[in-house]
Amino acid sequence: MTSTESINSAIDLNEPKYYFNRELSWLEFNRRVLAEALDERTPLLERLKFMAIFSSNLDEFFMVRVAALKKQVVAGVSKLSADGRTAPQQLEAISEVLTPMFQQQHHFFEKTLRKELTKSGIHILDYVDLNQEQRTYINSYFEDYIFPVLTPLAVDPSHPFPYISNLSLNLAVVLKDPAIDNELFARVKIPNVLPRFVALPEELRQKHRGKSGIWTGVPMEQIVTHNLEYLFPGMNILESYAFRVTRNADLSVEEDEADDLLLAIEKELQKRRIGGSSVRLEIEAAVPPELRTTIMSELTLEENDVYDVNGLLSLGDLMSFMSLPLAKLKDKPWNAVLPPRLSWLMEKETEPSGECENFFNVIRNGDLLVHHPYHSFSSTVLRFVTEAAYDPSVLAIKMTLYRTSGDSPIVKALIAAAQNDKQVVALVELKARFDEENNILWARKLEKSGVHVVYGVTGLKTHTKITLVVRQEKEKIRRYVHIGTGNYNPKTAKIYTDFGLLSCREELGADLTDLFNFLTGYSRQKSYRKLLVAPVSLRERMIEMIKREAENCRQGKSGRIVAKMNSLVDQQVIQTLYEASQAGVKIDLIVRGICCLRPGLPEISDNIQVISIIGRFLEHSRVFYFHNDGAEELFIGSADWMTRNLSRRVEAVTPIESPDIFSDLQEILGVMLADNRKAWELQADGTFIQRKPQKGEEAQSTHDIFMEMALQSAGIKSD
Numbered sequence: 001m002t003s004t005e006s007i008n009s010a011i012d013l014n015e016p017k018y019y020f021n022r023e024l025s026w027l028e029f030n031r032r033v034l035a036e037a038l039d040e041r042t043p044l045l046e047r048l049k050f051m052a053i054f055s056s057n058l059d060e061f062f063m064v065r066v067a068a069l070k071k072q073v074v075a076g077v078s079k080l081s082a083d084g085r086t087a088p089q090q091l092e093a094i095s096e097v098l099t100p101m102f103q104q105q106h107h108f109f110e111k112t113l114r115k116e117l118t119k120s121g122i123h124i125l126d127y128v129d130l131n132q133e134q135r136t137y138i139n140s141y142f143e144d145y146i147f148p149v150l151t152p153l154a155v156d157p158s159h160p161f162p163y164i165s166n167l168s169l170n171l172a173v174v175l176k177d178p179a180i181d182n183e184l185f186a187r188v189k190i191p192n193v194l195p196r197f198v199a200l201p202e203e204l205r206q207k208h209r210g211k212s213g214i215w216t217g218v219p220m221e222q223i224v225t226h227n228l229e230y231l232f233p234g235m236n237i238l239e240s241y242a243f244r245v246t247r248n249a250d251l252s253v254e255e256d257e258a259d260d261l262l263l264a265i266e267k268e269l270q271k272r273r274i275g276g277s278s279v280r281l282e283i284e285a286a287v288p289p290e291l292r293t294t295i296m297s298e299l300t301l302e303e304n305d306v307y308d309v310n311g312l313l314s315l316g317d318l319m320s321f322m323s324l325p326l327a328k329l330k331d332k333p334w335n336a337v338l339p340p341r342l343s344w345l346m347e348k349e350t351e352p353s354g355e356c357e358n359f360f361n362v363i364r365n366g367d368l369l370v371h372h373p374y375h376s377f378s379s380t381v382l383r384f385v386t387e388a389a390y391d392p393s394v395l396a397i398k399m400t401l402y403r404t405s406g407d408s409p410i411v412k413a414l415i416a417a418a419q420n421d422k423q424v425v426a427l428v429e430l431k432a433r434f435d436e437e438n439n440i441l442w443a444r445k446l447e448k449s450g451v452h453v454v455y456g457v458t459g460l461k462t463h464t465k466i467t468l469v470v471r472q473e474k475e476k477i478r479r480y481v482h483i484g485t486g487n488y489n490p491k492t493a494k495i496y497t498d499f500g501l502l503s504c505r506e507e508l509g510a511d512l513t514d515l516f517n518f519l520t521g522y523s524r525q526k527s528y529r530k531l532l533v534a535p536v537s538l539r540e541r542m543i544e545m546i547k548r549e550a551e552n553c554r555q556g557k558s559g560r561i562v563a564k565m566n567s568l569v570d571q572q573v574i575q576t577l578y579e580a581s582q583a584g585v586k587i588d589l590i591v592r593g594i595c596c597l598r599p600g601l602p603e604i605s606d607n608i609q610v611i612s613i614i615g616r617f618l619e620h621s622r623v624f625y626f627h628n629d630g631a632e633e634l635f636i637g638s639a640d641w642m643t644r645n646l647s648r649r650v651e652a653v654t655p656i657e658s659p660d661i662f663s664d665l666q667e668i669l670g671v672m673l674a675d676n677r678k679a680w681e682l683q684a685d686g687t688f689i690q691r692k693p694q695k696g697e698e699a700q701s702t703h704d705i706f707m708e709m710a711l712q713s714a715g716i717k718s719d
Helices: 003-009 022-038 044-075 087-119 132-149 220-225 261-274 289-298 315-323 354-364 381-390 409-419 436-448 506-520 538-554 571-583 643-647 659-673 702-713
Strands: 122-124 152-155 169-177 182-189 197-199 215-219 236-247 278-284 306-309 368-372 394-401 423-428 452-454 465-473 476-484 496-503 532-534 560-565 586-591 608-613 622-626 633-637 649-655 679-682 688-690
Touching: 022 044, 022 087, 022 688, 044 087, 044 236, 044 278, 044 315, 087 122, 087 306, 087 315, 132 220, 169 220, 169 289, 197 220, 197 315, 215 220, 220 236, 278 289, 354 381, 354 476, 368 659, 381 394, 381 409, 381 465, 381 476, 381 496, 394 409, 394 506, 409 423, 409 436, 423 436, 423 506, 436 452, 452 506, 465 506, 476 506, 506 649, 532 538, 532 643, 538 560, 538 571, 538 622, 538 643, 560 659, 571 586, 571 608, 586 659, 608 659, 622 659, 633 659, 643 649, 659 702
Parallel strands: 122 215, 278 306, 394 423, 423 452, 560 586, 586 608
Antiparallel strands: 152 182, 169 182, 169 236, 197 215, 236 278, 368 496, 394 465, 465 476, 476 496, 532 649, 560 622, 608 679, 622 633, 633 649, 679 688
């Protein structure tokens, strides 16, 4: 036994010190989102956008992750996280890490971004700063539009503390009845059916460089605050403070006991609208201690659950300013292009008919890779499904739908296919978090149109992104497939980076046939020709390929792994990566969000580098490369290296067998690894350091480079 092997055998890779906490790692991801808002190189309205994303991300984090930890506390669960923390310890750590970050966000918005907006002609005014003309208009707006919607709720022995709905913005009002000279308390909910920021007409806008500004307005809660006498006539208004509550919003459905999964989830959605137990309170910092304590007590919250705000609450509402027609304050617009092999579609746009055979001809001539949002989703994936729906030679279309848009053209194409007498199967995942209601609506609409709708396998979420088209061609049946890393959603396809493989390889077609039989029937398929499928074979094969790289290194050969994903959490995978690093395998991980692996630990992970890329597009694709002693292998698919993806979801990962596509994906990974503008390097202590161009070095931003590459491939000159 070598000295290295002796040292390695003495290391217990189960020790908590080798893992980052999942929840704290997610908070670090959101810190990188916030950094985009703080970065003066980011266009002004994009900075507002990232402010809003940071806030909406936190809402979901509390509704799901913090809520789950609180349920563990109530249930007395004693199981420790991988990094050795109890649920109460994790909640305390979340508060310690998040509180200064939260304060930084609000301080920066109030002290920096509002001033920058003012310089650009966008005036988010406080009510007290309005002149008399502006105040007259706003008060009239209150009487006409806001006042009729408001419902003040008294709190006294006859009126118990009202239920505060999830994510609602509220006013806690303290007032006095002059007749009996005692203080009273009431709650006023700020209506979310009206704009959060009320705009003034052009003639009343603040001046900007001698002209009427671009936008001037006031937060609605301030308008209500300064008109409370309309709600409480005859009372003396003493003070009021804004607050906001976040509640547990995760669904809990026992599938084995649900006779009808769709109806069971509908019932759970009704509970979510009301909201579960409260998990967070955001409140104005100036609120008196007694009132603060009262609200906390009524909501059964502790000090760690409360986040004090100096300034405006609910900054997620800042997203509305992205609708302002101010191109100079936003990223340059991006118009997706076609892959070169589909450029003929630009010249030959026809209504779906017999002409649609041309699209299938392209796929028959070789596998096609699409890279969104650089390649158009509507002119590639959507066109593939739409033309299949109208092509008289197509016999069947089978598709999984995890998340899709509210006005989904994909769903419309499937309905058209059913109306054209094709066999159409749609697997709709009803348990796609926060898309359940949308998916129920589509499921019912599809069923009414004659589409066979199924809801997947009991106990598993169907997360895979696959489409199978069966086509009659002369004397042969041919199967065409799309296997992707992202959802069939034309809207998110414009801002999420994802890959999709279009192919008619026989083995992939046969595998998708077997996989759909597993999803829709009683098949218990245990092996697939090409696909790696979770929970059947994906974990085993990934572990096997990582170990193969380690074994090659032990035999004096080279070992190399490059893996890109959204999150890395699974402990078995992390331990196997540690062992590969110890054997000498060079490992590069591109992980957008959560990463529980500690890179750069001596004798543990000193051959592992982790970067995260945060920019104008959301990195969503999953790619896995293994050197395999020169017989390289590369895969794309829907699965992250998380326990839920490998063990509790149906996922599909496909090998890339086209040499050209293989080369393209290697180049794409290389560009990301060389990013010195949007890439952040994970340190052994859990902090991230953003890369910067060295002296004399040009900035290399992943998304900018890919946009330029797409334009060049399409023969379009960039501005």
